Amino acid sequence: MELATSSTGPLYRIGAVSKTTGIPVSTLRIWETRYGAFSPVKTEGKQRLFEERDVSKAILLKQLSGEGHAISAIAGLALEALRRMSNLQRTAHPQLAPIGQPVSLAVVGLSMANRIESKKFVAGLKRHQIKVTNVLVDLEAASQAAFTDQPQVLLIKINTLQTPVHATIQALIQQHKFAQTIVIYNFATEAVVQAMKFSGLIVRREPLSDSELAELLQSVLFVDQARAQEFGTSGAVIASRKYSDETLSRVAGISTNVLCECPKHVAELISQLASFEQYSQECLNRNAEDAHLHAYLRSISGSARSLFENALEKIAAHEGIDLREGAG
Template sequence: MAEIPSFVTDADSGDSSDAFAVGAYRSGVAARLAGLSVETLRVWERRYSVSAPQRSAHGQRLYSGEQVRRLGLIKRLVDQGHPIGALAALSFAQLAQLELPHAVEVSAPAYPMRVALVGTALVRRMATGGRGNLAFDVLRTCDNLDGAAQALNGVQVDVLLIELSELAESALLQIGEARQAVGAAAVVVLYRFCASVTIRQLRSQGYLVARVPPDLEEIVLLCETALAAHPSAVVVARGAGAVPGPRRLDEQALTELMAAGNKVECECPRHLSEILLMLGSFERYSAQCGASNPYDALLHQDMLLAAGQAREILEFAMERLARAEGLPLPVMRPPGIA
């Protein structure tokens, strides 16, 4: 993945000539990209030494792109129930292992990211070009949210990127319809004015919501962060048609998780275990059919690939669910070891 240049992008913080030499984001931008309030970031730094930002000649705190990604990862883990005190000293790799196995590999999606754009100002900004555009493959655009679902229908993208100057609660349904139309792994919604209750509603649906940033490079980082937060981004990052890896949870492991899941009120561990058992069975069945029926071999290879990719995504989801519910994750033995 090409490295994203990190620029000082907080237009409200005064003279930035000295900060550009450092090449970093100021605290307001860093907090926004990570999904935090500036106040929360300062508390975390004061109490837990969660990060060590550089200082400009004027004493302003400056964060690199990697530090911003780490803060965003910590924010997601705290939202999942991990105590901030236990996370603050961990490296990015250690944090990624808590959130999603192999998250270090998928946290930065491969360029270019396939995007669909909604919003006249956003479409115009993308048309001006620049280094940030190298990160995007714009497949389709739409000037307005009204009718966006119809205008974007049929295109498959990684990120649905929406910019609305005034974001009203009435837009929630249209945003959901647009996301469904494009099958986006992630949705980034940019606004200038919006009620806090609407922002909370959007974030509860898994959308990344932020004020319209001044620089395109910041939009790139927002899209990266949004993709990294979604398990379905695993397949996107690996590339279309990627061969799924070996099973992470065999039948014995899933059976143990089902039994442990009966002790909690949430029935999702049991339901997800059942789905994974069925997928594993169908994966084996497809392999057998492809071997025994040469006329339909290609068709069954496609079925085998689809089942394996679905199984891999849901295995990652199961591991995250098990951690969230406090369920013990069985240790898988390497093949051939009794």
């Protein structure tokens, strides 16, 4: 779809925008000339070239106008205002909201945000509702952003992965405490990819279909949100691992009097579940045919692992066990 680039990113012909959004060329022209929805760059030959933000806006205008908003009333709104309206619209109509809490998502990369916000993608999520709280152009913008509504998941689309990129992402996670971070990339060395996976990130290489991306997102969601909340876990998203294998091994070796071998058994279960969680994630990466099954298995094992981590915390508090990394 890309034709050229500007200082703000790639530029697209109106025909390419029409194909991507499903909006007729004639409608895009009306929205531009009559309602001032877009301000495309024009070549010397008077050809319109649209930015990525224009594609994002077109997708949201199509969605909101289809839900009853007059195009004359919303065409002049900024992209961020349209995104807020879209989130409110989904919340206001129960028939549009699947079972469970909305999954709040911060997206780095406008092209990825366009995919996430399309109706086709939302339909692929089946029971879950996505609420895009923040859309950032790139990692630099994300590093400087103030997230007023704390997103649960950070979804990053980046062309090339390098060690400094990994460091930037880690700093971002430390600052904002995302429950899960998913990185979609085009090019990277195996060493960097493995380092990112080892640090708890979910890393996938393009090309990735909308259905595969939907399965990837579903793999980080609690299977039974209501039951999870009963056991002290809030939110729809499974948190990343709290304890390393070293910490779990240390806890498993501690003898206690009151709870017999409960710390040992729970620590061993967490370690086994975490291993199967990672195994299921790798299967999800490799096998597109069985993606739904492996997304479910990853979600099941991750949900159980997170609940048992909460159980281990209760046991540790009762027994006076120090769960801090590196504690003796």
